[in-house]
Amino acid sequence: xxxxxxxxxxxxxxxxxxxxxxxxxxxxxxxxxxxxxxxxxxxxxxxxxxxxxxxxxxxxxxxxxxxxxxxxxxxxxxxxx
Ligand SMILES: [Zn+2]
Numbered sequence: 001x002x003x004x005x006x007x008x009x010x011x012x013x014x015x016x017x018x019x020x021x022x023x024x025x026x027x028x029x030x031x032x033x034x035x036x037x038x039x040x041x042x043x044x045x046x047x048x049x050x051x052x053x054x055x056x057x058x059x060x061x062x063x064x065x066x067x068x069x070x071x072x073x074x075x076x077x078x079x080x081x
Pocket of ligand 1: 047048049050051071072074075076
């Protein structure tokens, strides 16, 4: 019984802030036209807007951008031009 309660507390502590943030990010991405949530795109190694394609990045900054937004180089160029 004690063990179950501890698990629930841990679950709430870990899940709520992450879920809120993730939901917010997904809402933003969806509003911008994303076909999948950024977290899923990163997991699959695809672009959040174009879907499956070969991902090539110009520099370290673009790679870092992908790790946040899951946008390929072309989409980053479109968004940040
Ligand atoms: Zn793209």
